[in-house]
Amino acid sequence: MVVARSLASMVMAFWFALAIGGVAGFMTHRHVRTRGCVREKTGSMLSGRLDLLEQELPRFEMGLPEPASAEMLDRMEAAVERADLLRRIADGMHDVEALFHMDGRLIWISPSVKGLTGYSPEECAASDDPIALLVHEPDLGFCKGAIRRAAERPGNEVESFEMRLEHREGAVRWVACQWRRMERDGEPVGLRMSAQDVQDRKEAEYRLLETVAELRRSRALSEHYLARSNDERMRLTALLDAIRLGILFMDRDHRALYVNRPALEIWGFRADENLIGVRDVVLQSRVATLLQSPDAYFRHVADVLSGEHDGAAVEVHLKDGRVVTEMSAVVGKGVDGRGLGRVWIYEDVTAQREIAHRLIELAERDPLTDLFNRRRFHEELERVLADASRREFEVGLLLFDLDGFKPINDAFGHQAGDDVLVTIARRVGGIIRRNETFFRLGGDEFAVLVPDADDAGLQELARRIVEGVAALSFEFDGQPASLTASLGIGLFPRHARDGERLVAVADAAMYRAKEGGRNRWVIGEPARSESDRMRSSHDETKTLRRED
Numbered sequence: 001m002v003v004a005r006s007l008a009s010m011v012m013a014f015w016f017a018l019a020i021g022g023v024a025g026f027m028t029h030r031h032v033r034t035r036g037c038v039r040e041k042t043g044s045m046l047s048g049r050l051d052l053l054e055q056e057l058p059r060f061e062m063g064l065p066e067p068a069s070a071e072m073l074d075r076m077e078a079a080v081e082r083a084d085l086l087r088r089i090a091d092g093m094h095d096v097e098a099l100f101h102m103d104g105r106l107i108w109i110s111p112s113v114k115g116l117t118g119y120s121p122e123e124c125a126a127s128d129d130p131i132a133l134l135v136h137e138p139d140l141g142f143c144k145g146a147i148r149r150a151a152e153r154p155g156n157e158v159e160s161f162e163m164r165l166e167h168r169e170g171a172v173r174w175v176a177c178q179w180r181r182m183e184r185d186g187e188p189v190g191l192r193m194s195a196q197d198v199q200d201r202k203e204a205e206y207r208l209l210e211t212v213a214e215l216r217r218s219r220a221l222s223e224h225y226l227a228r229s230n231d232e233r234m235r236l237t238a239l240l241d242a243i244r245l246g247i248l249f250m251d252r253d254h255r256a257l258y259v260n261r262p263a264l265e266i267w268g269f270r271a272d273e274n275l276i277g278v279r280d281v282v283l284q285s286r287v288a289t290l291l292q293s294p295d296a297y298f299r300h301v302a303d304v305l306s307g308e309h310d311g312a313a314v315e316v317h318l319k320d321g322r323v324v325t326e327m328s329a330v331v332g333k334g335v336d337g338r339g340l341g342r343v344w345i346y347e348d349v350t351a352q353r354e355i356a357h358r359l360i361e362l363a364e365r366d367p368l369t370d371l372f373n374r375r376r377f378h379e380e381l382e383r384v385l386a387d388a389s390r391r392e393f394e395v396g397l398l399l400f401d402l403d404g405f406k407p408i409n410d411a412f413g414h415q416a417g418d419d420v421l422v423t424i425a426r427r428v429g430g431i432i433r434r435n436e437t438f439f440r441l442g443g444d445e446f447a448v449l450v451p452d453a454d455d456a457g458l459q460e461l462a463r464r465i466v467e468g469v470a471a472l473s474f475e476f477d478g479q480p481a482s483l484t485a486s487l488g489i490g491l492f493p494r495h496a497r498d499g500e501r502l503v504a505v506a507d508a509a510m511y512r513a514k515e516g517g518r519n520r521w522v523i524g525e526p527a528r529s530e531s532d533r534m535r536s537s538h539d540e541t542k543t544l545r546r547e548d
């Protein structure tokens with residue numbers, strides 16, 4: 001391509017030399033008018049060849065000098081032939097080449113101008129302003145300025161620029177052109193223009209620019225969305241770190257995707273520890289030492305992952321006494337339709353559990369003696385009786401009330417009475433066994449619930465309680481004081497078939513103990529309805545016997 005261009009350039013340079021100056025060196029206009037003289041000097045042998053040259057002359061727009069000899073005529077013929085060859089090459093050029101007078105008049109333009117602009121070289125030559133004819137109007141001023149600069153520059157300096165030519169039918173094409181001053185003997189003799197069609201390249205450049213602009217737009221858009229999603233992520237991270245819940249996202253390959261600060265705290269990781277990408281088995285090995293029952297917990301995790309457990313909340317107990325609730329859920333489906341993983345949510349509920357436990361204690365315990373209160377007594381009674389019905393054992397209920405408690409209050413004050421109550425609670429609490437439950441029902445009234453009881457065991461317990469209370473001695477304001485207890489015993493289901501009646505039986509027995517002189521115990525009797533039923537059963541037996 002470069003070789004072709006330089007060859008074209010050489011051809012054009014030579015052609016322009018001819019076009020500007022005729023056949024350089026020996027063909028000058030001043031010789032043209034002396035053809036008669038030539039014929040005389042060269043004789044008839046040469047006149048035929050001279051005639052042929054004359055026929056060629058119009059094609060070269062130049063005059064024929066008078067050859068001084070046959071040798072000169074040979075050289076003239078060779079020069080014309082060479083000029084003809086060069087002209088044909090110039091005519092066949094794809095690019096546009098043109099030669100202008102220094103004042104802007106067109107000397108010559110290659111026929112290729114027609115393909116580019118629709119104007120023939122003749123039409124261009126006939127135009128008063130061929131530049132204005134060919135150049136796209138918005139580029140005209142710039143083009144003419146560049147031509148003026150080229151005219152002022154030495155011939156070896158080229159003015160190169162790109163401009164648009166306008167086809168006579170309106171289409172516009174980009175050309176890259178070079179303007180150069182042509183000189184002879186150091187004097188400017190014309191301006192040469194070379195223009196290459198660069199429309200395809202320009203269109204490619206435009207397309208490239210459009211693509212780049214589109215890329216820039218989409219990059220700006222993605223940066224915008226990235227910035228927004230970063231903002232959202234930061235907001236979300238701040239939120240997730242601020243809440244008490246520990247959050248752990250595991251991806252579908254069982255690797256940690258996100259862990260918030262509370263989750264790190266709950267599971268004993270450093271606050272700055274990066275767990276992203278760590279596999280679940282590794283995490284499990286790290287927390288195993290914290291768990292009270294690691295094997296059971298990891299079995300539960302496996303059940304959740306296999307779908308055998310629905311991920312509902314469970315309690316996890318840690319060795320340090322903390323209680324953590326855990327729940328989990330599958331995280332939606334990604335573009336490929338597969339789940340994105342699972343989110344695990346942990347909450348350290350130790351404090352809540354302690355508060356709840358404390359509230360329950362407060363609701364169920366007597367604040368003075370720390371014994372279970374009447375409310376818990378009724379709950380426990382129902383539970384133990386239901387258990388006894390299922391497993392068919394007897395339940396004993398011991399109710400006791402202090403004898404002569406009010407006088408202590410009256411004589412030594414309420415605080416003294418309180419001390420008595422606390423001391424008795426401690427004393428009797430030391431007497432009862434682990435499976436027996438001790439209650440303060442209110443005032444100076446207490447109860448002991450004995451599951452799986454028998455007569456002998458109950459009477460032994462009653463004895464120890466009554467004797468234990470009587471054995472206590474107090475001293476208030478330097479004065480000795482003592483008191484006793486009256487105790488009644490009820491037995492389920494022997495005396496009563498429900499809790500209410502059992503209490504009534506034990507209560508009645510206790511009052512019989514008081515009536516019987518206090519400081520004693522009395523075994524209850526079946527409640528009225530129970531005795532009626534038992535009596536009717538007895539009568540029935542007797543009737544049957546009679547019938548026998």
Ligand SMILES: Nc1nc2c(ncn2[C@@H]2O[C@H](COP(=O)(O)OP(=O)(O)OP(=O)(O)O)[C@@H](O)[C@H]2O)c(=O)[nH]1
Binds near residue numbers: 401403405407421443
């Ligand atoms: N110090 C104190 N006294 C209480 C408390 N609760 C109830 N009492 C008093 O305990 C007394 C109970 O009355 P009673 O059962 O008639 O007293 P008592 O002298 O033992 O009577 P008997 O059972 O007939 O022997 C009342 O004076 C109540 O005011 C308490 O928490 N602290």
